[in-house]
Every structure is written in structure tokens, then in C-alpha cells.
């Protein structure tokens with residue numbers, strides 16, 4: 001897909017938006033996803049004078065939300081914007097939403113299928129930038145795209161929440177610094193805000209929707225700092241500390257394969273991302289895997305920051321042939337799940353794949 005043509009297609013989508021449209025936004029339920037949605041909603045509001053009629057946070061494999069989305073969409077909205085959701089998974093569902101007038105997808109996960117068509121505008125960093133896609137969070141991409149069409153400068157700090165949440169800070173230090181200056185604050189304060197947003201997403205998912213509206217309405221960082229959210233952040237940081245310790249105590253270390261496997265037990269399964277990021281940021285030359293049992297399933301996250309192992313491929317290989325399994329994401333960061341009775345198979349295939357790389 002040609003860059004110029006794609007940007008024209010994007011401008012065409014924005015140009016076609018009017019007061020008569022009812023826009024729905026579906027976003028990944030994490031810091032990058034919700035920031036992408038807030039930036040997008042601000043842009044839609046500037047263009048149409050209307051708030052989005054529907055906003056859904058969505059996690060992969062959440063069948064209940066998926067069903068609700070597909071039921072409500074045709075009743076309430078005629079245009080759909082999907083942000084920060086892997087299209088290889090979500091793309092298959094898009095067949096079911098061809099009743100929409102137009103669809104805009106902005107995402108940065110690895111993909112196989114280019115969804116661009118007459119009705120669908122699909123924008124991915126691969127089409128626009130030489131940057132590695134995982135280093136170009138969806139929130140920054142949304143910010144850059146809409147900022148071409150209208151002045152969104154005032155929402156620069158929201159893009160930073162997504163950048164920090166997706167562990168891409170080191171790729172955007174200049175932008176973070178500039179944003180902190182323009183907002184008369186520090187990078188540290190913006191990091192605190194990201195922690196607060198992630199804390200609500202992890203600890204009290206039911207309140208995460210509120211965060212979207214807080215970000216959407218906020219004009220500046222301090223408009224978001226509500227006491228009830230800051231209390232959740234304190235709880236979150238306590239749980240994080242506890243789990244980091246627990247993980248370290250039970251680590252399985254495989255030095256020859258530069259592999260460390262961690263296990264945690266928690267009531268807040270999505271906290272895995274934060275724990276594995278914290279470990280991996282200290283050990284960029286190790287493949288780090290963290291897993292936890294939830295019901296009949298094992299869920300896992302993997303990280304590798306020097307690029308020697310592509311953890312999205314690694315996990316995809318490790319789940320091969322396992323029914324009801326899934327895995328995917330980015331080269332340095334990926335996640336997935338399997339039914340727990342296949343944990344041995346998963347481990348066996350994981351080691352086999354690593355042996356191929358390390359020549360065992």
C-alpha cells in the first residue's frame with residue numbers, strides 16, 4: 001500500500017465525517033488502546049461536533065463483549081473506528097460488520113492480511129514509517145494521523161500515556177520531553193498518569209470505561225488525577241511489588257537458551273504485562289516468559305528486547321496444533337493462552353523452537 005494513497009484514503013474518511021454520522025470506537029483494553037480511543041474521539045468531536053455514540057474496550061477472546069458489540073453496532077452506529085486491535089484476529093470478525101458505511105482501522109500489531117478495501121481504511125506503521133511497528137504505539141499513530149488533518153496538539157500528553165504503556169518510551173524520548181515542556185510538567189508526572197490509567201485497567205476493569213471519558217473531556221493532565229483513581233494506583237503498585245518478588249523466587253533459569261520462565265498467582269491476570277516489562281527492561285538480552293493459571297487455561301506473556309528471538313513467532317510455534325489456543329503480538333512483546341492440559345506440549349514446542357535458534 002502506497003503511503004501517499006493511504007494518507008489520502010485516511011483524509012477521505014475524515015472528510016466524509018459529518019453531523020449526520022454516528023461513530024462507534026472499539027479499542028484494545030489497555031493504556032495504549034484507551035489513549036488511542038480518547039485521541040480519536042477528540043478528533044471525531046472536532047470534525048462532527050458529536051461524541052462517539054458507542055465506545056467499547058475489548059480484549060481478545062472476550063466472547064461476551066464481542067457479541068454485545070456485534071448486536072449493538074447496527075442499531076446505533078453507521079461508522080466504525082477500531083484502534084490498537086490486532087487485525088488478524090479482529091479482521092475475521094469484520095466480515096460481520098459490512099453493514100457499516102465505512103470502517104477505519106488504526107493498529108500496529110503484526111498482521112498477515114491487508115484489510116484495505118473500498119469500505120475499509122487500514123493504517124499500520126508498516127505503510128508509513130521505517131520504525132519497527134512495536135515501537136510505534138497506536139496512540140502515537142492516531143495522534144500523528146489526526147494531527148495532519150486538524151490541530152490536536154493539545155492532546156499530545158494522551159499519546160504519551162500509550163507510548164509509556166506499550167513500553168516504547170525509549171523510542172520517543174524527544175517527543176516525551178517536548179510534550180512535558182509544552183504541558184509545563186515532567187516526564188515523571190506523565191509516567192504517573194500512565195500508571196494510574198494502567199492500574200484501573202488491571203485492578204478495576206469495570207471502571208476502565210470511565211477513564212476513557214475522563215481522558216476525552218480532559219484538557220490537561222491534572223484534569224485526570226481523581227482521588228478514586230489514585231487510590232487504585234496505590235493498590236496496583238502494592239500488588240506489583242508483591243508479584244515481582246514472588247516471580248523472582250520461583251524463576252526457572254535456562255542460561256544456555258537465554259531463557260527465564262516465571263510464574264505468578266494473582267487475582268488481576270493482566271498485571272502480567274507490567275511484571276514482565278519490569279523484568280525484561282532489566283534483562284533485555286534474555287527471553288522472558290511469565291505465565292499464570294486462570295481457570296482451565298494458562299495465560300502467558302513473553303518479552304525479548306534485543307531482537308535475537310522474535311517472541312511473537314516463538315509463542316506461535318509453541319502453541320502449534322494446540323486446540324483453543326492463541327498467541328501473537330509484536331517482535332519484542334507477545335502474549336497468548338492455551339488450555340492447561342496442554343502446558344507440557346507448549347513447553348516442549350517452546351524449547352524445540354529455541355533449540356533451533358541456539359543450535360542445541
Ligand SMILES: [Mn+2]
Pocket residue numbers: 032033084108137138166
Ligand atoms: Mn498498542
